[in-house]
Amino acid sequence: MGERRRSWAEPYKIKMVEPIRMTTREAREAAIQEAGYNSFLLRSEDVYIDLLTDSGTSAMSDRQWGKLMVGDEAYAGARSFYRLVDAVHDIYGYEELIPTHQGRGAEHILSQLLISEGDFVPGNMYFTTTRYHQEAAGGTFVDVIVDEAHDPTSLFPWKGNVDLDKLKALVDEVGADRIPYISVETNVNMAGGQPMSMANLRATHEYCSSVGIPVMLDATRALENAFFIQQGEEGYADRPIAEILREICSYSEGATVSSKKDNLVNIGGFLAVRDEDLARRARAMLVAFEGLHTYGGMAGRDMEALAEGIREMVDTDDHVRARVGQVQYLGGKLIDAGIPIIRPVGGHGVFLDAAAILPHIPQDEFPAAALTAALYVDSGVRGMERGIVSAGRDRATGDHHRPKLELVRLTIPRRVYTQAHMDVTAESVIEVFEHRDQVGGLRFTYEPDELRFFQARFEPV
Numbered sequence: 001m002g003e004r005r006r007s008w009a010e011p012y013k014i015k016m017v018e019p020i021r022m023t024t025r026e027a028r029e030a031a032i033q034e035a036g037y038n039s040f041l042l043r044s045e046d047v048y049i050d051l052l053t054d055s056g057t058s059a060m061s062d063r064q065w066g067k068l069m070v071g072d073e074a075y076a077g078a079r080s081f082y083r084l085v086d087a088v089h090d091i092y093g094y095e096e097l098i099p100t101h102q103g104r105g106a107e108h109i110l111s112q113l114l115i116s117e118g119d120f121v122p123g124n125m126y127f128t129t130t131r132y133h134q135e136a137a138g139g140t141f142v143d144v145i146v147d148e149a150h151d152p153t154s155l156f157p158w159k160g161n162v163d164l165d166k167l168k169a170l171v172d173e174v175g176a177d178r179i180p181y182i183s184v185e186t187n188v189n190m191a192g193g194q195p196m197s198m199a200n201l202r203a204t205h206e207y208c209s210s211v212g213i214p215v216m217l218d219a220t221r222a223l224e225n226a227f228f229i230q231q232g233e234e235g236y237a238d239r240p241i242a243e244i245l246r247e248i249c250s251y252s253e254g255a256t257v258s259s260k261k262d263n264l265v266n267i268g269g270f271l272a273v274r275d276e277d278l279a280r281r282a283r284a285m286l287v288a289f290e291g292l293h294t295y296g297g298m299a300g301r302d303m304e305a306l307a308e309g310i311r312e313m314v315d316t317d318d319h320v321r322a323r324v325g326q327v328q329y330l331g332g333k334l335i336d337a338g339i340p341i342i343r344p345v346g347g348h349g350v351f352l353d354a355a356a357i358l359p360h361i362p363q364d365e366f367p368a369a370a371l372t373a374a375l376y377v378d379s380g381v382r383g384m385e386r387g388i389v390s391a392g393r394d395r396a397t398g399d400h401h402r403p404k405l406e407l408v409r410l411t412i413p414r415r416v417y418t419q420a421h422m423d424v425t426a427e428s429v430i431e432v433f434e435h436r437d438q439v440g441g442l443r444f445t446y447e448p449d450e451l452r453f454f455q456a457r458f459e460p461v
């Protein structure tokens with residue numbers, strides 16, 4: 001044995017704790033009813049293990065907490081801003097930084113700047129807010145992810161890949177001048193945290209460059225993607241994570257990042273680009289929608305903690321190894337128990353295949369939402385629906401978008417829960433699975449027009 005640890009065990013020890021409480025089934029039944037059977041509407045106090053999202057739920061390090069004290073809150077030209085510029089440049093490689101309050105702030109600015117009415121924006125699957133901003137800017141999102149991404153039984157390791165034939169077909173059909181950029185997401189969230197290969201990203205960038213289409217990354221989860229490349233792609237096993245991450249970004253003209261994920265902070269995000277002129281135009285919008293160009297949507301102290309988090313996430317390879325290792329641990333337990341989940345297990349969570357678990361519930365009765373509610377009632381574990389409710393309605397026809405996947409996402413916050421919490425989660429999923437015939441469908445009592453999954457309310461059918 002060399003230096004490599006045998007297990008993915010956490011590369012930190014716990015210095016401070018936040019108590020959580022286990023509630024009774026009766027209390028959880030009341031709470032889920034009160035919440036309209038929508039896990040987004042539960043109070044976190046009523047949740048035992050919160051796997052709703054890994055967004056903004058990371059535990060910061062003692063070094064990050066220390067940085068909060070040295071934040072420079074100057075309105076213009078804050079020292080903390082320049083520290084953040086340096087961190088993004090050193091770790092991601094982009095020269096121009098536009099700080100935003102979170103990822104969607106960056107998506108809003110990028111979409112408004114580059115997309116015109118009638119444009120097409122290809123992407124490797126969609127992310128909810130990303131597609132929302134593309135459509136709000138007048139664009140039409142076109143899915144160009146490989147077919148394997150939509151097949152929960154496929155073990156293909158690179159389900160995040162762009163299908164170049166689909167992309168070329170779109171370019172042939174509408175012309176490159178109607179495509180302002182391709183939106184390439186690393187470790188595709190909605191596909192289950194599935195990575196793309198470096199070879200595919202390189203080929204996508206090469207093709208796009210040849211037809212004059214910029215590649216804009218959603219680099220929110222690029223760190224986790226880098227880990228899968230190191231583990232599984234030929235030629236990368238001995239390359240440090242930091243280097244792989246830099247190479248990923250090298251195949252793009254810019255990126256939007258939600259810092260609430262890989263970057264280990266509770267709030268923040270950025271748009272980063274190489275082109276000075278685009279950056280100038282972005283800053284003009286930033287002032288209108290977020291804040292002055294040297295703080296955008298963040299306090300000085302938040303920029304300090306973010307700069308530290310960006311460096312910390314790649315300081316050694318141990319952080320990402322433990323982060324993804326914990327996710328794989330939970331996934332492995334469920335696979336061993338015969339629970340239908342998306343495979344391979346992705347980078348940030350385990351995705352239960354609700355359509356396979358609850359075949360008796362038609363898609364129009366929201367099987368993934370029903371399973372999420374049932375899991376909460378069983379154990380106080382909070383997951384998230386990622387199925388027909390999240391997909392929303394088609395603007396033209398008014399009908400539901402009908403995704404091929406009905407998933408319940410159990411997302412693991414970074415550096416927050418222990419292996420014992422993963423065990424409890426697995427036990428509860430198995431319990432619900434064993435009594436799955438008792439889970440019924442749901443119907444809307446309130447359906448919002450936009451991003452309906454956040455505020456929708458349901459009742460049992």
Ligand SMILES: *Cc1c(COP(=O)(O)O)cnc(C)c1O
Pocket residue numbers: 055102103104105127129130185189218220221257258259260261268269
């Ligand atoms: C979370 C997320 C976003 C949106 O970022 P927010 O900070 O929540 O606004 C965009 N893309 C991906 C892949 C994400 O995971």
